[in-house]
Amino acid sequence: MLHHAPLLMTMAVGLVLAFILGFGAQKLRLSPIVGYLAAGLMIGESTPGWVGDTDVAYELSEIGVILLMFGVGLHFSIKDLLAVKKVALPGAILQMTVATALGTGVGLWLDWSLGAALLFGLALSVASTVVMLRGLEDKQLLDTRAGHIAVGWLIVEDLAMVIALVVIPVLAAGDGGPGAIAGELAWTIVRVGIFVALMLVVGKRVIPWALAKVADTGSRELFTLSILAIAMGVAVGAAYLFEVSFALGAFFAGMIMRESDLSHRAAEDSLPLRDTFSVLFFVSVGMLVDWRVVIEAPLALLVTTLVIVVGKSAVAFALVRALRYSRRMSLVVAAALAQIGEFSFILVTLGGDLEILSQNAQDLVLGAAILSIIINPILFAWASRWYRDGAGEAESDETADAVVTYEGAEHVILVGFGRVGTRAAMHLWQADVPTVVIDDDENKVKALREDGREAILGSAVRSKVLRAAGLDVATTVVIAIPDPLNAGAITAKIKRMAPAVRVITRGHNDTDVAYLTELGADRVIVGVHEVADLMATDVLTEPEDAS
Template identity: 30%
Template sequence: MQSLLLDIVVIFGLSVLAAVVCHRLRLPSSIGLLLAGVLAGPDTLGLIRNAHEIELLAEIGVVLLLFVIGLEISIADVTRLRRQFSIGGTAQFFGTAAVVAATLLLLGLPPAQSLYIGFVIALSSTAIVLRMLEERGQLETPHGRMVLATLIYQDIGVVPVMLMAPLLAGGGGSGLAALGALVARVLLVAAFGIGAFRWAVPWVLEHITRTRSSEAFLLGVFMLCGGIALFTQSMGLSLALGAFLAGFILSESEYAHQAVAVMLPFRDVLMSLFFVSIGMLLDIGYLLAHPLTLALLTLGVIVVKPLVAAGSALLLGLPLRHAVLAGLALGQVGEFSLVATKAGVGAGLLGGDILQIVLDVAVLSMILTPLLVAAAPRCADLLSRTPLVRLQRRLPAPAAEPEGAGLEGHVVIAGFGVTGRNLAHTARHSGVPYAVVEVNAAIVREGLEQGEPIHFGDAGHPAILALVQADRARAIVVVIDDPAATRRIVEQARRLAPDAFLLVRSRYLREVEPLLALGADEVIADELEVSIEVFSRVLARLLVPREDITRLVGEVRGEWRRMTRSLAPQATSLTDLRVAVPDLATHTLRLAPDSPLVGHSVASSGLRREHGVTVLAITRQGQPLGNPPSDTRLEAGDLLFVIAPDQWDPQALG
């Protein structure tokens, strides 16, 4: 017991060190844990003596991981990503399995082993990939949604893959009998799951939560997870299937979020044991004895898997750039590949040498994953300049796309999410011409059906910007969730349209300065605007006077703009003036036919003398007139651009 406790302390110590180093190097902690296991293993430092007991604890960690995955994968998630899930996930999973299985058959492996290993290699690392996408803020990008849907598909698919092992190990008539018995057991477990979902689990959790005891809730969740997992094992299925089923049952209940909250610490602790135990299994001697073979196999994996995944993304209508980003993110062999391989060894389908090969290739590909993800944007840019970009044009394109010819003085909107839709709606009702560019083919089709002037393509390409006449646009607005793509669009847009007003929406304040340096005129950071909205509402609820709240909002925005003023090499702008004189603001005023200003000159209108309003420019019949002379006559329909007090109301003119 003391020896096992010492091993656990050593593992946790190495895990902490690995997590700190990976944080400094901006690498996923799972890679550090794998390397820590390699160092602690019997072939290197030999720090762990009770490897079998550690492996048992790691298997519990896998069970808890599947349970939490089941909790986090709800029917709503699958529905939201149903197209990426059904098309992209299926194409990637079965496409990779087919290519790998065909290759192994040519190398002389038996068909059953080739097929099983094909599905094993098709699995990617959920823990590593999702962590990296989340840290980079790319989960809601087009390629991020593709990757997320594919990983969900794989996480669900690992269960039937593991159930295939005994069936493939049988063969002949016994295989058919085993298949029938397997189907019967699966149907029985499904019936049990439906009953547990409808009656048993809600009844148990309702009585537990009535106690208002966090300890009772935690123990109850553990009991349900372990109980359902043991039931599936008693039916001849796996503990992993039962754990996933238990999590999926709880995911549709009102207790799901609390269950995730109480289980995550245990999952993270035991998953660290899992990664360390996997690293301990790496046979350094085998790696050194077969370096060329393992290097070629790893190279084959990180070439084949990205190619198949990128092809799956192209099937969804994603541009080549996003297809490349998604493909390289899914280019590794995942942690569940190791679990499935061990299941194949336990069923007698695979040998120990194959386990060692899969293990070495998995560890090497996981270690290479940060390099692949970091190199993905550059690879995507290079490939987008080659004839390969024509691949995306061979896809079924939305019919009857509107032409961008003839547009001038319009607004170009890059991205048709919530912000893009709202901007298009207000522009349409204000009579402002606009054109939309979107990379999601499904959104483009939907927009075309609604009569929107929307085009399919990546706004980071000059050809797409030329399609919507960006060089003639009055304003270009970039409202997408991909930071790297946003920077490319800003750079290309500023180069193509040097005089257009370039407004960008970003998620974080740290993205503002690079975007301004690339040529953006103004960047609205969600982080800043949300914080302003939060404190404004809190202060209003606390009965702070509205004028004080307005002043504080101006101070917050002014402080941030003062921090970024040094980035602009131009002369003093209106934004700079607004910072220096917070009580002034720019306004626009359209003169109606019955306006008292019509017929007066700028000087005789009394705007400056009576209202403190200075006319900066006039737009008349689409023609701008900057700094108009004082004797310029004002006409009905004129659009005046003025500087006035911040709280000035144009209705005061009558």
């Protein structure tokens, strides 16, 4: 009977194998992506045994792409990019250009057409978001200045890939000379412009309004369904009405949803579904890999891997150094970019659909991606050692990453040293209340320590950072960051680690109050409520004071 249910069989076998092999990869300190790709390889046509339905796998991969890009849009942060724009913007553009040129050279060496070689090179130029963030987190580098540069660099690469997904199909279809291609490209830009304008003008109002209406029903099931409906509906609608890719539509759906006050809840509720289909995406990609490329084209595979691991990282290191950053910081950025992942898979799948890339080219990209993901933790381990101790190198831009643990007790932990956090800290210090600040800005932490204050560098959502701040012996944690999603994650982590500690956080509206209170916050302060109360109190007490 099961042979009549190819969707069920492909999903069930793919997920079970992905779990087993992903768990094994995790235990070996590799990215679980390696396990997911291996699961796909095991049920692909190039290996013996049961073979999954490739048509079904392709459909599942499309859903995976939509939800992956929706997640990218939902977490896309212009703020993160602007914070490091002087290095991330020129660095990413130059690095992608050089890496694409190197990959193009490999393609031409293999006697491919120029179009195939260019797309091959572009696929080698973009790093994996999942692999990079995992590497930075494992080595506690995500919250450092080097980590911020690497993440900003990645945002630029993601934007470039979004543009590429629009342009590549036009260039691939161009068969009427430069004039016809230019005309078709201009018409594509017009269609995309109309879609973007519609999303910014109409979607920016309709999507948050719709989410708020669904949230008012109190049904978690309906709210989760609304998120999926918006992501899928916008992606498919954009493809049908404006002839843009599913990926672009999903990306903008996520970006617009981020504008909603309920974006934190949308991200949390959609995460399990996005993770599941992301796994299926990697499994479906693995099904496309022909392992025989290792035997039939070992030299080409080696050269492709060297372009990713050595070429990209060397270019990134040189560019960051040229922009007058330290050697240690340059090594971290270089290690972060020395791999490829999900966007590369999307590009080679697109290249196959458009009949630009041969199966051999796809196998080289996929095989080299697996090798680069396996090698990446080794590079991160080496780079992190240099970053922490400088390997004897004397540098003027001393980092704030030295391991520090607060030795006191009965103190207050203040998370976030922005405008609100700074003002709160000043009041606590004036009252001689022992206070430890946690912030992910290396410069702020360094300045606080130089001023004789207790400060821990890192993200308060991580257990190690909270322990370093003395959470187990603290009385109160004040979460002063403005993002309710991160504040909620921190609150939940604190309550799991130290249930008796009092947690005070901030919100923007009643929805945030309900969300943060549900996660364990003892008090949620809403700015507009406090201002209104103070204004009313001032009015009511003024006549008495005047007399």
